[in-house]
Amino acid sequence: MASLTAVDSHDHHAAPSGITRFLFSTNHKDIGTLYIILGSIGGVIGFLLSLGMRLELAQPGIQIFPALAQIMHGADADSALDAGKNLYNMFITVHGVLMIFFMAMPILIGGFGNWFVPILIGAPDMAFPRLNNISFWLLVASLLLAVCSMFVGGAPGLKGFAGGWTFYPPLSSNVGTPGPAMDFVILALHLAGASSILGAINFITTMFNMRTPGMGLMKMPLFCWSMLVTAFLLVLVLPVLAGCVTMLLTDRNFGTSFYDPAGGGDLLLFQHLLWFFGHPEVYIIILPAFGIISQVISTFSRKPVFGYHGMVYAMIAIAVIGSVVWAHHMYTVNLSLNAQRYFVLATMVVGVPTGIKIFSWIATMWGGSISFRAPMIWAIGFIFVFTMGGVTGIVLSNAGADKQFHEGYYVVAHFHYTLSLGAVFGIFAGFYYWFPKMTGYMYSERLADITFWLLFVGVNVVFFPQHFLGLAGQPRRYIDYPDAYALWNAVSSFGMIFVTAAMAAWIYSIVEAVRAKRPAGDNPWGEGANTLEWTLTSPPPFHQFLTPPAVPAE
Amino acid sequence: MQKSTFSRLVGAIGGSWIGLTLSCGAALAQVEGRPTPGGIGLPAMVTPVGLETQQFYNNILLPMITLIPIFVLGLLVYVMWRFNEKRNPVASKNHHNVPLEIVWTSIPCLILAGLAFPSLALLTHQVIVPEASVTIKVTGNQWYWKYEYPQDQGGGFAFEQRVKPDSELQAGDLRMLSVDNEAVVPVGEVVKVQVTSSDVIHAFGIPSFAVRMDAIPGRLNETWFKVEKAGIYYGECFFICGKDHAFMPIAIRAVSRPEYEKWLAEAKEKFASNGPARQVAAANQ
Numbered sequence: 001m002a003s004l005t006a007v008d009s010h011d012h013h014a015a016p017s018g019i020t021r022f023l024f025s026t027n028h029k030d031i032g033t034l035y036i037i038l039g040s041i042g043g044v045i046g047f048l049l050s051l052g053m054r055l056e057l058a059q060p061g062i063q064i065f066p067a068l069a070q071i072m073h074g075a076d077a078d079s080a081l082d083a084g085k086n087l088y089n090m091f092i093t094v095h096g097v098l099m100i101f102f103m104a105m106p107i108l109i110g111g112f113g114n115w116f117v118p119i120l121i122g123a124p125d126m127a128f129p130r131l132n133n134i135s136f137w138l139l140v141a142s143l144l145l146a147v148c149s150m151f152v153g154g155a156p157g158l159k160g161f162a163g164g165w166t167f168y169p170p171l172s173s174n175v176g177t178p179g180p181a182m183d184f185v186i187l188a189l190h191l192a193g194a195s196s197i198l199g200a201i202n203f204i205t206t207m208f209n210m211r212t213p214g215m216g217l218m219k220m221p222l223f224c225w226s227m228l229v230t231a232f233l234l235v236l237v238l239p240v241l242a243g244c245v246t247m248l249l250t251d252r253n254f255g256t257s258f259y260d261p262a263g264g265g266d267l268l269l270f271q272h273l274l275w276f277f278g279h280p281e282v283y284i285i286i287l288p289a290f291g292i293i294s295q296v297i298s299t300f301s302r303k304p305v306f307g308y309h310g311m312v313y314a315m316i317a318i319a320v321i322g323s324v325v326w327a328h329h330m331y332t333v334n335l336s337l338n339a340q341r342y343f344v345l346a347t348m349v350v351g352v353p354t355g356i357k358i359f360s361w362i363a364t365m366w367g368g369s370i371s372f373r374a375p376m377i378w379a380i381g382f383i384f385v386f387t388m389g390g391v392t393g394i395v396l397s398n399a400g401a402d403k404q405f406h407e408g409y410y411v412v413a414h415f416h417y418t419l420s421l422g423a424v425f426g427i428f429a430g431f432y433y434w435f436p437k438m439t440g441y442m443y444s445e446r447l448a449d450i451t452f453w454l455l456f457v458g459v460n461v462v463f464f465p466q467h468f469l470g471l472a473g474q475p476r477r478y479i480d481y482p483d484a485y486a487l488w489n490a491v492s493s494f495g496m497i498f499v500t501a502a503m504a505a506w507i508y509s510i511v512e513a514v515r516a517k518r519p520a521g522d523n524p525w526g527e528g529a530n531t532l533e534w535t536l537t538s539p540p541p542f543h544q545f546l547t548p549p550a551v552p553a554e
Numbered sequence: 555m556q557k558s559t560f561s562r563l564v565g566a567i568g569g570s571w572i573g574l575t576l577s578c579g580a581a582l583a584q585v586e587g588r589p590t591p592g593g594i595g596l597p598a599m600v601t602p603v604g605l606e607t608q609q610f611y612n613n614i615l616l617p618m619i620t621l622i623p624i625f626v627l628g629l630l631v632y633v634m635w636r637f638n639e640k641r642n643p644v645a646s647k648n649h650h651n652v653p654l655e656i657v658w659t660s661i662p663c664l665i666l667a668g669l670a671f672p673s674l675a676l677l678t679h680q681v682i683v684p685e686a687s688v689t690i691k692v693t694g695n696q697w698y699w700k701y702e703y704p705q706d707q708g709g710g711f712a713f714e715q716r717v718k719p720d721s722e723l724q725a726g727d728l729r730m731l732s733v734d735n736e737a738v739v740p741v742g743e744v745v746k747v748q749v750t751s752s753d754v755i756h757a758f759g760i761p762s763f764a765v766r767m768d769a770i771p772g773r774l775n776e777t778w779f780k781v782e783k784a785g786i787y788y789g790e791c792f793f794i795c796g797k798d799h800a801f802m803p804i805a806i807r808a809v810s811r812p813e814y815e816k817w818l819a820e821a822k823e824k825f826a827s828n829g830p831a832r833q834v835a836a837a838n839q
Contacts, residue, residue, distance in 0.1 A: 060729070082797055085797040085798065085800075086796075086797045089794065089796075089797065089799070092794075155796060155797065158797065162796070162797070163794055163796075164794050168755055168793075170753065170754045170755065170771060171754040171755065171794065171795060171796065175753060175754060176753070176754045176795075176796060260772075261771055261772020261773070262772070266772070267755065267770050267771065267772060267773065268770070268773070301637070301645060302639075302645040303645045303646065303647070303649060304647075304649045305649065306649045306650075306651075307649065307650065307651075307655055308649070310655055332757060332766050332767055332768045332792075333768045333770065333773075333775070334767060334768070334773070334775035334776065334777075337677070337678065337681045337682065340677060340681065341674055341677065344670070344673060344674065344677065345670060348666045348669065348670065349666070351662055351666060352659060352662050352663055352666070355658065355659075355662045356655070356658060356659055358626060359658040362626070362629050362630065362633060363649075363651070363654070364649070365630075365633045365634075365637060366633055366637060367637060367642075367645065367646035367648055368637050368642070368645045368646070369637065369638075369639045369642050369643055369644060369645040370633070370634065370637050370638045370639055370642075371638075371639045372634075372638065380630060380634065383626065383630060384623065384626060384627055384630060387622065387623050387626045388623045391618070391619035391622050391623060392619060394615075394618075394619065394666075394669070395611070395615050395619060398610070398615070398669070398673040398676070398677075399673075399677045400606075400607065400610065400673055400674070400675075400676030400677035400679075400680055401607060401610055401611055401615065401673070401676070403607070403680060403764060403765070403766045404596065404607050404611070404761065404764050404766065406757075406759075406766055406792065407757060407759075407766075407792040407793055407794075408792065468593065468594040468595075471593070471594065471595050471596050472589050472590060472593035472594070472595070472596075472597060472761075473589050473597055473761030473790075474589070475759070475790050475791065475792045475800070477794040477799060478790075478799065478800040479800055480730065480800050480801075481730070481800070482588075482589055482728060482729060482730045482731050482788075483591070483728070483729055483730075484588065484589035484590060484591040484592075484593065484728075485589060486591070486592075487591065487592035488592065488594075528645075
């Protein structure tokens with residue numbers, strides 16, 4: 001690789017401010033901050049939606065959604081019940097869309113990825129700083145379209161799209177949702193997809209071309225590797241989603257029948273395309289979290305990550321295998337026996353590289369000198385809860401058993417354990433790890449601990465009983481349930497008290513840290529923090545590494 | 555956080571949670587065909603596939619998914635106790651151990667390989683439809699099920715199955731599960747169910763049978779069950795299909811063969827005005 005020279009020396013004039021700084025930003029740190037703010041807003045709204053749902057489900061019967069529909073959509077008393085049922089299904093839909101596209105991905109990829117990938121490889125910014133800017137603003141436009149969809153016509157006489165974030169036709173075609181709400185959702189997905197594809201191109205180019213001299217690919221921090229693998233997955237599967245969703249748009253508006261059997265089309269085509277994207281999507285969400293966990297565990301064990309090469313290959317294996325297992329979401333559509341057999345075996349295989357990672361993290365801690373600061377508590381919590389989510393995934397991979405669990409609460413429990421507990425714990429680990437670096441302020445360790453325990457207890461009380469409900473036969477996406485399911489629904493809803501308290505504690509801990517202004521210093525974490533961000537000030541300068549830094553020692 | 559407090563706390567929470575759930579399970583009696591109030595496990599099964607599913611889950615999957623997180627938790631608790639910075643101020647530099655990596659790669663492979671055999675056996679039993687003496691066509695609609703019993707099997711009628719509104723529930727009825735017209739099948743005989751939809755995707759699911767099959771317009775899916783015990787068995791719609799997705803239950807009543815034939819004759823008369831059911835060209839294809 002050719003030696004790097006400093007590109008230009010415009011660091012001697014002041015950083016832009018105000019609207020210019022954020023609207024027209026070409027700075028990876030500012031754009032990262034914008035993404036984190038967007039993701040936090042998306043997450044808070046997504047959380048409020050789930051709070052509404054769990055309030056409704058706390059008792060058998062329909063208590064709050066008809067009234068909510070009257071307030072939100074002005075439904076009259078006669079149609080309130082129907083409007084309420086539709087609103088509940090819309091809440092589920094928007095909850096999924098927001099949490100995936102407007103919370104997890106923006107925070108992990110757009111937020112932490114943008115902030116720290118360039119710094120960790122010793123680069124001054126991303127390869128395409130202006131492209132980075134449009135990636136962010138495309139996502140804002142996407143969110144606006146998604147929000148608009150909630151207030152325009154959907155199913156006959158009803159508002160919004162209410163068919164789940166997986167939006168299968170015919171419910172999402174003109175048969176089920178003739179109104180424009182679904183078109184708004186499709187266009188929102190187009191923009192979000194474009195945003196991520198452009199971002200992924202940016203990440204790949206940056207990591208391949210702008211590493212500081214001496215940092216071979218196999219010396220790159222594991223967080224960067226997780227982002228690199230994630231970026232490849234995005235570039236591979238988002239175009240498939242785009243195609244899938246465009247065909248739905250043309251079916252709805254231009255008279256095609258890709259998904260209309262009466263016109264020679266096939267509804268399974270949609271499902272295959274959607275899940276060819278949809279399954280890698282969950283790895284897209286979790287891989288950056290894996291990367292954060294590796295950084296955090298290593299820092300607070302004061303040891304390099306155990307088996308670096310194995311960790312890299314495991315992430316690549318998870319991505320590759322994860323790209324060829326999509327139809328385990330389709331075990332009840334009556335695929336051929338051989339197709340189902342293949343998907344069972346392929347899906348089970350993903351457990352092996354995942355297990356390698358879990359054991360490697362534990363082996364990193366083994367022999368280490370562990371300090372239990374907030375990021376480490378979240379990371380250790382992650383290892384345990386993600387293992388729980390992972391083993392229920394093994395259960396679901398068995399097509400035979402899955403017939404009993406498909407579209408029931410066992411599936412809901414599984415993916416919330418891997419996401420609400422897994423990915424979210426990873427996000428919090430990254431948040432507390434990098435908050436001092438990004439803001440220059442040290443958070444209160446006590447408040448961080450309180451937040452952790454409230455959320456840990458809360459999400460376990462919410463989601464563990466849902467395994468019972470799934471086993472006992474409760475279907476998902478139901479506004480109400482037969483009375484026999486009352487006990488564990490009540491327990492699950494009760495857990496939201498802790499989750500709500502945790503959200504409040506988290507918001508308060510940010511406010512407190514910003515008010516108290518305790519200086520974090522360049523490196524609050526000590527000798528275990530040996531990646532490049534800890535050589536910079538907190539917060540870092542507007543431009544860093546205009547001269548490439550030395551590769552950090554192991 | 556002190557290491558000992560932390561690990562003790564984790565142990566206490568984990569232990570009490572396990573104790574609570576186990577004791578709840580022990581206290582409950584199950585009635586086939588309906589969800590057990592407060593149930594924590596699979597429903598009582600009344601079909602061979604259901605029993606095989608139950609055995610696979612309870613005897614193989616459940617122990618595995620219980621032991622693995624406990625094992626990982628145990629390792630974590632040990633590591634947090636033994637290697638916290640107070641007990642181990644100097645971290646080791648060791649970050650390689652190839653034999654260990656081989657072990658923790660191959661053992662999961664072996665576990666999964668072991669899982670594959672009962673798993674694929676169960677799948678095969680579900681998917682290969684045996685010779686059936688009764689074939690029923692079920693069509694999902696927004697928001698009710700329609701059953702057609704073919705003429706050449708003593709039927710020749712169709713009827714709709716709707717949830718009983720709360721106002722019409724009687725003693726012994728179950729809210730959200732009881733229906734107006736139950737679908738009747740003979741006990742101990744293979745029943746083939748052909749599932750499709752007239753509008754959006756639904757799914758025909760009966761937990762006590764371990765049956766779940768998507769109802770997809772333009773596609774005729776086939777599944778089967780053999781009910782070993784007479785009784786009434788409830789199911790629900792298992793794919794989001796619009797505002798009343800939660801309000802289109804399924805009710806199947808299994809009776810002896812003579813009672814079944816009696817019901818067929820009565821139903822033919824009762825549902826004559828609904829129009830004919832399609833013929834099944836060769837019921838056992």
